[in-house]
Amino acid sequence: MNPSGDRIAWLQGGDAKCVKPRPFPTSPLHLVLLGPPGVGKGTQAELIVAACGACQLSTGDIFRNAAKGGSGAPPSPAMATALAAMRRGELVSDDTVVELVRERSAECLNCERGFLLDGFPRTAEQARSLDGMLSQLNRKLDGVINYFAPENLIIERLSGRRVCRKCRTGYHVANKPSKVSGVCDACGGELMQRDDDKPEAIRTRLQAYAATCNPVLDHYRKQGLLHEIEASGDPKSVFAKTSVVLNKLAPAS
Ligand code: AMP
Numbered sequence: 001m002n003p004s005g006d007r008i009a010w011l012q013g014g015d016a017k018c019v020k021p022r023p024f025p026t027s028p029l030h031l032v033l034l035g036p037p038g039v040g041k042g043t044q045a046e047l048i049v050a051a052c053g054a055c056q057l058s059t060g061d062i063f064r065n066a067a068k069g070g071s072g073a074p075p076s077p078a079m080a081t082a083l084a085a086m087r088r089g090e091l092v093s094d095d096t097v098v099e100l101v102r103e104r105s106a107e108c109l110n111c112e113r114g115f116l117l118d119g120f121p122r123t124a125e126q127a128r129s130l131d132g133m134l135s136q137l138n139r140k141l142d143g144v145i146n147y148f149a150p151e152n153l154i155i156e157r158l159s160g161r162r163v164c165r166k167c168r169t170g171y172h173v174a175n176k177p178s179k180v181s182g183v184c185d186a187c188g189g190e191l192m193q194r195d196d197d198k199p200e201a202i203r204t205r206l207q208a209y210a211a212t213c214n215p216v217l218d219h220y221r222k223q224g225l226l227h228e229i230e231a232s233g234d235p236k237s238v239f240a241k242t243s244v245v246l247n248k249l250a251p252a253s
Contacts, residue, residue: 027250028114029054030139032121032130034216035147036209037202038158039231040238044147045118047239052246055111057104058118059097060086064194089201091122091208098129105133114142124215143249144220145242147231151206158202162191 029052033041042058049056063086066079075083078099082092101109101120109115121127134140160173166189171178178185196205220226227245231238 028052028112029116029246029250030114030134030142031249032117032141032144032220033119033147034144034213034220035231036149036151036154036213037196037205038154038161039147039149040157040235041118041147043235044145044231044238044242045116047235048116048242048246051243052114052250054114054116055108056116056118057101057108057120059092059100059120060118062100063092087195087201089196089204089208091212094123094125094129097122098126101130102133105137109133109139110137121216122209123212124219127216127219141220141223141225143227143245144225145227145229145245146217147229147238149230149232153232154206155202158197158205159199161197162193164189165192166190 029048031048031054033045033048035041042060045056045058048054063082066075067083067086078096082096085092097120101117117130121130156174157172160175162171162173162178163169164171164184164187167184167187169184169186170176171184171191178191182191183189184191195201217226229238229241229245
C-alpha cells in the first residue's frame with residue numbers, strides 16, 4: 001500500500017482527497033498496467049508506487065473492498081450485481097466499472113503525482129471511455145505496460161494464493177507459505193482462498209481475459225503506448241524490467 005495513503009482515497013470514493021503530497025523522484029507518470037489475473041500486476045503496481053509515488057487505482061481492490069462491506073453501507077443494486085459477477089470470476093459490466101472510475105476521475109486521474117491504473121481498462125469500450133475522461137481532464141497516458149506469462153504458471157500462482165481474513169496479508173502455499181499452515185504470521189488470523197481464486201472461477205477469469213484483451217492491446221499499440229514485459233520471473237527481476245520501461249518514459253531527474 002502506498003504509505004502516503006492515496007490508495008485508501010481510491011477505495012473510499014470520488015470525493016476522497018489524496019493526502020501528504022511528497023516530492024517524486026521522476027516526473028509524474030500516467031500509466032496503465034495490463035495482463036491476465038495472476039501475472040503479478042498488483043505486486044508490480046505496489047513497487048512502481050513505492051518508486052515514483054503515483055496514485056494507484058485497482059478496480060479489483062475496489063470491488064473486493066465493497067464485497068467485505070468496506071463502505072459500511074449496503075451495496076447499491078449495481079454494485080450487488082457487480083459483486084455477484086466478480087464471485088463467479090466474470091467481468092463486471094463496462095457501465096459499472098466506468099462509472100466507478102469516473103467518480104474518482106476529477107480527483108485521482110488529476111493527481112499531481114500521476115496515476116497507475118491496475119485492472120482497468122479491461123475491454124475496448126473501457127479503453128475508449130478512459131481516453132474520453134483523460135481528454136476532458138487534458139491529460140495523456142505516458143505508457144501502457146502489458147505483463148504476460150505462460151498460462152500454467154498463472155494457474156499455479158492463482159490457485160496457491162491465500163489471504164488473511166483479518167489483516168489481508170497475502171501468502172502462497174508454495175512460494176510464500178505461512179509458518180503455521182492456514183494461520184497468518186502477522187496477526188494469527190485465518191487464511192482463506194478468495195472466491196475468485198477457486199478453480200472454476202480461475203478458468204472463467206482467464207477465459208474472460210482472453211476474450212477481451214486483444215482489442216485493448218490493439219487500442220494502445222495503435223497509439224504507440226504499449227510496452228510488453230515477460231513476467232514469469234520473481235517480482236524483483238520483473239521490476240528490473242519494469243524500471244527500464246519507466247526510465248524511458250520519465251528519465252530520473
Ligand atoms: P482483479 O483483481 O483485477 O483480477 O479483479 C477482480 C475482479 O473484479 C475481476 O475478476 C472482475 O470481476 C472485477 N473487475 C475488476 N476490474 C474490472 C474491469 N476493469 N472490468 C470488469 N471487471 C472488473
